[in-house]
Amino acid sequence: MAAFHYNYAVICRVPQSISNRSVGSDNYPRGVDVDKARQEYETLREVLKSLDLNIIEMVEDDNYPDCCFVDDTTVVIGNTALIARPGHISRQGEVGEIRKVLVSDLLMNVVEIKNPKALLDGGDVLFTGKEIFVGVGKRTNEAGAQAVAETFPEYAVSMVNFEKCEALHLKDVFNMAGRSVMAVAPGPDVQTVLRQMQDVASYPYQVMQMDTRMATDMLFVNGHLIHHVRNEMGDKSYGILDEKILWPRHHIQMTELAKIGGTINSLVILITRTRNPKRIISNIQDEDLGYFTMWKRGPDSVPILN
């Protein structure tokens, strides 16, 4: 199977309201340090920019304190985007702006979930490049997993029972670190889910066992691995990466956003956008779209397509 080369990354700025209104901020009575969270986000944005990606940066919306965690709002593979239905009610409205970006700017084939009972967080969907695993647990139910299977019939889609896992999202504890290397968090609850995945997997993966949860949070994009700085993930896990990952690595900090469940992978929607024969794009070619584009009213805003 050809390796995926992503050409777009959709990200969203960190809203001020994340400080004390995000899901999970109750655990931090002193609030999240928004300036620090924004620095973390900006560092990630700069790394993504260096990786041959067109960046679509959405302006934050204080009505949605978790809006920067864009990965939960959609599942995108190829030219198709399934709009998620976040399992936490406060997050369901986030999909509106994402839908607009996917439809109007990126001209994707956008699919809506039909079953009114379905719940789906993108953070529960792990696309390995070859097949899809959907964790059914705190935020995603079976009907949500079913919607993924119906939307992407060209891939094997396996539902894994994630209910007993302590983590909130599947991608808090499983992530791709390379083309067939899967990083796995420690803990018996995670190992139980891993066994389920191994039982149903259609392809062999090399399991890279990490020794901290945070060390598992990473993003593999265009042959590069973005992960945490050494002191955040622990020396042992860092040593594992040194030994196993022979492709370029980028080290960033994510401690502030992690306080409210944020991860590196949760901040990015990666897209491989090819020409879509069903929709006509006025004379503009991908190459003309600009290196750094801004959705909505940002000061550097550049219209992507018109």
Ligand SMILES: CN(C)C(=N)NCCC[C@H](N)C(=O)O
């Ligand atoms: C793996 N992914 C996508 C995530 N970890 N998402 C972070 C969501 C955090 C937010 N406070 C929430 O509770 O929804």
